[in-house]
Amino acid sequence: MNGIDLRQVTRSYQLGGESFDALHQVDLHIDKGSFVAITGPSGSGKSTLANIIGGLDRPTSGSVNVDGNDLAKLNDSDLSNFRNRTIGFIFQSFNLKADSTAVENVALPLIFAGIAPKLRKARALECLDRVGLGDRANHLPNQLSGGQRQRVAIARALANHPSVILADEPTGNLDSARGKEVIEILSELNRDGITLLVITHDLDVASHAQRIIEVHDGAVREGRVAS
Ligand SMILES: Nc1ncnc2c1ncn2[C@@H]1O[C@H](COP(=O)(O)OP(=O)(O)OP(=O)(O)O)[C@@H](O)[C@H]1O
Ligand SMILES: [Mg+2]
Numbered sequence: 001m002n003g004i005d006l007r008q009v010t011r012s013y014q015l016g017g018e019s020f021d022a023l024h025q026v027d028l029h030i031d032k033g034s035f036v037a038i039t040g041p042s043g044s045g046k047s048t049l050a051n052i053i054g055g056l057d058r059p060t061s062g063s064v065n066v067d068g069n070d071l072a073k074l075n076d077s078d079l080s081n082f083r084n085r086t087i088g089f090i091f092q093s094f095n096l097k098a099d100s101t102a103v104e105n106v107a108l109p110l111i112f113a114g115i116a117p118k119l120r121k122a123r124a125l126e127c128l129d130r131v132g133l134g135d136r137a138n139h140l141p142n143q144l145s146g147g148q149r150q151r152v153a154i155a156r157a158l159a160n161h162p163s164v165i166l167a168d169e170p171t172g173n174l175d176s177a178r179g180k181e182v183i184e185i186l187s188e189l190n191r192d193g194i195t196l197l198v199i200t201h202d203l204d205v206a207s208h209a210q211r212i213i214e215v216h217d218g219a220v221r222e223g224r225v226a227s
Contacts, residue, residue, distance in 0.1 A: 002031075002032040002067055002068065003029060003030055003031045003032040003034075003067065003195070004028070004029065004030040004053055004064075004065070004066050004067075004164070004195065005028075005029050005030075005063075005064070005065040005066075006026050006027060006028040006029075006052075006053070006062065006063070006064055006065075007027055007062055007063045008025050008026070008027060008061065008062040008063070009023055009025070009026040009027075009028075009052060009059045009061075009062035009063070009064060010023055010024055010025055010026070010059060010060050010061045010062055011023040011045075011048050011052060011057065011059050011060050011218075012060040021218050022045045022048040022218055023045045023048050023049060023052070023059070023218045023219075024217075024218040024219055025062070025219075026049070026062070026218075026219065026220050027220075028213070028220050030195065030197070031195075032067065032163070032195055033190070033193050033194070033195055034190075034195060034196075034210055034211060035187065035190045035195075035196040035198070035208070035209045035210050035211075036196070036197050036198070036209055036210070036211045036212070036213055037198050037199075037200055037205065037206035037208070037209035037211070037212045037213070037223075038050070038197060038198065038199045038200070038212075038213050038214075038215060039199075039200060039201065039203075039206055039212060039213070039214050039215070039223060040214050040215035040216055041216065044215040044216050044217060044218070045215045045217070045218040045219075046168075046199045046215050047168055047199065048218075049215060049220070050166045050168055050197060050199055052064060053066060053164075053166060053197070054083060054087045054089060054164075054166045055071055055074070055079045055080075055082050055083045055087065056083065056089075058071070058072075058079075066082075066086060066087075066164060067086060067163050067164070067195075069082055069086065084109055084112050084113055084160060085113065085160050085162070086162055086163055086164060087162050087164050087165075087166060088154075088156075088157025088158055088160075088162035088164070088165040088166070088194075089157060089165075089166055089167075089168075090150070090153050090154060090157050090165065090166070090167040090168070090170045090186075091153070091167075091168050091169075091170075092168060092169035092170065092172035092173055093173065094141070094146075094149045094150055094152070094153045094173075095153065096141040096149060096152055096153060096156075097141075098140070098141055098142065099140070100140070100141075101137065101138050101139060101140055102128060102133060102136050102137050102138070102139050102140075102141075102144065102152045102155075103121065103124045103125060103128060103137040103138065104124075105141070105152055105153075105156055106124035106127050106128055106152065106155045106156045106159055107120040107121060107123075107124040107159070108156065108159075109156060109159045109160050110123060110124065110159050110160065113160050123159060124137075124155070124159060125137060127155035127156070127158045127159050128152070128155045130155065130158065131151040131152070131154050131155045131158075131185055132151065132185075133148060133151050133152060133155065136148060136152075145178075146173055146174050146175075146178060147174055147178030147181055147182065150170060150171075150173075150174060150178075150182050151181075151182070151185065154182070154185055154186065154189075158189070162194065163194060163195060164194065164195045164196075164197070165186065165189060165190075165194050165195070165196050165197070166197050167186060167196070167197065167198045167199065168199045169199055169200060169201070170182055170183075170186070170198060170200075171183065171200065171202060171205055172200075172201070176204075179202070179205065180204075183198075183205055183208050186198065187208055196209075206223075212224055
């Protein structure tokens, strides 16, 4: 099965003897190759939804299928392989290793994927080129601007040729010009066929998507379709 399919997905947390559903019986299909923006108030369940699609978290009940992978059938080690090979994660805070250069950061997922050192470096440089940072390969994160750090994170997300990119507030720490650059790069990757999910509070960012999904109190509904 292609695309992303959630059936009756609930994610409950137990707090002080009470159960709270961060997601409640969510049914959702996302077409392969589409660009979907996910919006909604703080605490509504957006990151929980992305983490469950990306296999960082497991639902309490319900099923999740991503491009033919039934995530409930994967044990923890298979699930981490799935994350490494199929999903590219991008976070608001970049999450780069501070003591590693740009090219080393991008090569990191290739080490976990068992790619030989020479090929790792070549592929990491290719990914940096793709985000316009071929000339910053040997810079440490603190020698890069915020926009450049996020582009390194995008290059890292691309390293294993993912079929899905999950970006959780990718422009949240950037000014609007830098944010626009990041969205343009992500849109280009989507045009090349990667399914793109972007969580954002920014309606300008959401307007680049083909479809907008709103999350409210752990439930998902269709939002305004971007023009
Ligand atoms: N480990 C946890 N234990 C208990 N409750 C949690 C836990 N993680 C998240 N929650 C709750 O689940 C709900 C959804 O959290 P989530 O992080 O998905 O929100 P969000 O929509 O991404 O918000 P934001 O826009 O602020 O990032 C919140 O009410 C949060 O308090
Ligand atoms: Mg969040």
